[in-house]
Amino acid sequence: MRQCHNCRRQIDDDKALYCSTCGTRLMDIPAGPPSASTAGAARKRKKIWLIALPLNIAIMAGAFFMVKGCSSVFGAFTATGEPLGNFTFVPKQCRSGQHMSFFGSVLLGEGPQDGAVVAIIDPVKGKIVKVEVPGSCEPPDYEKCKEVIIDPKYCSRYDVSIDKTGVMVNNIVMINGRVNVDCVFPGGGTAKGDVAFKRCN
Numbered sequence: 052m053r054q055c056h057n058c059r060r061q062i063d064d065d066k067a068l069y070c071s072t073c074g075t076r077l078m079d080i081p082a083g084p085p086s087a088s089t090a091g092a093a094r095k096r097k098k099i100w101l102i103a104l105p106l107n108i109a110i111m112a113g114a115f116f117m118v119k120g121c122s123s124v125f126g127a128f129t130a131t132g133e134p135l136g137n138f139t140f141v142p143k144q145c146r147s148g149q150h151m152s153f154f155g156s157v158l159l160g161e162g163p164q165d166g167a168v169v170a171i172i173d174p175v176k177g178k179i180v181k182v183e184v185p186g187s188c189e190p191p192d193y194e195k196c197k198e199v200i201i202d203p204k205y206c207s208r209y210d211v212s213i214d215k216t217g218v219m220v221n222n223i224v225m226i227n228g229r230v231n232v233d234c235v236f237p238g239g240g241t242a243k244g245d246v247a248f249k250r251c252n
Contacts, residue, residue: 053077124158124248128168128230130182132240134199138185140166140244145251149223155213156228156251160185163193168246170211170230178203178211180232182242201242206234216250225252 053062057075068077128140140160148155148171155171166185172178180201187197203209213228229247236242 123250124246126244126246128182128232128242128244128246130240130242132236133238134236134240135182135242136184138166140168140182140185142168142246142248145248147223147226147252155179155211156226156248158230158246158248164188168230168244170213170228172211172213178209180209180211180230201232201234205236206232206242208233218250220252223252225250227251 053065054060055062055070055073055075055077058070058073060070060072062070062077069075070077124142124145126142128142129138130140131137142158143161143165144159146157146159148157148169151157153171153173155169158168158170160166164186166187167183169181169183170179171181182199182201184197184199189195201209208231210229210231213226216225216227218225227247227249228251229245231245232242234242
């Protein structure tokens with residue numbers, strides 16, 4: 052039995068085209084409420100959709116971040132004189148310090164001799180900026196390099212900010228952050244840089 056969607060009158064004649072009470076066209080009105088089995092199937096489809104949609108989004112996001120890695124690094128770091136030497140370092144990629152058991156990031160060039168800037172926020176020592184001097188790494192594995200920790204007492208600006216993104220890829224939480232320093236050392240050398248990074252893993 053059908054019901055008029057306008058006046059709610061029950062329609063006994065299944066072939067009627069118009070409601071005998073209000074005259075509303077009945078042709079487009081469904082033949083009645085959905086059966087329990089139809090309603091159950093609809094609810095099941097809705098549940099599957101609600102589960103599948105976030106899962107698909109998570110898979111797509113994970114694939115995107117695995118391909119992109121650290122999606123963006125901006126800025127440069129310039130040094131003159133002692134103790135760092137003369138160079139301009141432009142990072143091309145970054146790695147989360149979680150790989151090496153610290154909260155921070157390693158900003159890297161393209162090759163093993165391009166140098167690095169390491170930004171750390173340590174629960175005991177506080178903010179730390181460490182520089183791996185370009186061209187100082189020894190072959191064959193280029194793991195042993197000249198590293199200089201910049202002492203904040205020589206800096207008019209010494210800022211390290213690091214934030215977790217809430218996105219995890221391969222058990223590594225992606226981070227955003229910035230390193231901004233302006234330093235003059237006792238021997239006249241300088242270090243100045245402003246580098247920002249996003250989605251570093």
